[in-house]
Amino acid sequence: MAKTETPLLGQIALVTGAAGRGVGHATALAFARDGADVVVNTHRNREAAEAVAEEVRGFGRRALAVTADTGDAAEVDAMLAQVRRTLGEPSILVVSAGAVWKPRPLDAIPPEDWRAAMAEEVDAFYLLARACLPAMRAAGWGRIATVGGFDSEDWRASTEDAPLDYPLGKAARHWLVRTLSRQEARYGITVNGVAPGPITRVAPEVLLDAIRGTHTLDAYRKPTQVDVAEALAWLVAQPAVNGAIVSLPGPEPGAVKV
Secondary structure, three states: OOOOOOOOOOOEEEEOOOOOOOHHHHHHHHHHHOOOEEEEEEOOOHHHHHHHHHHHHOOOOOEEEEEOOOOOHHHHHHHHHHHHHHOOOOOEEEEOOOOOOOOOOHHHOOHHHHHHHHHHHHHHHHHHHHHHHHHHHHHOOEEEEEEOOOOHHHOOOOOOOOOOHHHHHHHHHHHHHHHHHHHHHHHOEEEEEEEEOOOEOOOHHHHHHHHHOOOOOOOOOOOEHHHHHHHHHHHHOOOOOOOOEEEEOOOOOOOOOO
16 A cells, blocks of 8 residues: 655655665655655765655655765765755754675775775764754754664674674664664654664665555565665654664574675
8 A cells, every 4th residue: 555644744864875776775765755855875876866866856855966975074064064055954864874795704804994894884873963963952853763784783693604894883883873862862863773684675666666655575585675764764753762773684583694
């Protein structure tokens, strides 16, 4: 059944990593369906970001495609300045973009790769929240959500099957969710996360229909990026849910191979 409610009407959502084929893209569409104007962030693929922004406009919402490395303070500040000039102050922040999945032992990870993973996973959360929180506090309302990782705080996978830097970054995101949620609740701000296991990607040609509720995705192994996006959309619409890490492990909890 197609969804008709718009609980996010009037809000401005900034979604990172929204130009690809994964969670960020699906989240941008789910938020637009639910009424929000959307900032479609990409690190490199401006053309893809513009295409997603056009899909957002198809829901009757405003959209802005912006290119910025969210692990870089100067680029985050420039992006927020552009957003404020064009759409207004973001009231919803979703930190979706993350590090590269590359299994290897600790001594095989070059320092520059380790630093890049931490920038994608941890620095981006810090820099974006730092930039958005003051206006959220002043408004007395705000929503911050992030994509973590199932089992990231109890990682038992071998380095042949799974990386070390990737889950460390996800676990740090979980810590930030739990800590910031306590600190910011007094201002009417909630901070939550979704922790999926391995994701099955929905084909691009059915993604829009899946978000609209006119494609059931029964043939897809759960979770898909649509499941994660729906969990994020639900979390930001709930005023009483705060500090939650919603797990979407799928049918094989603990599996890490993708």
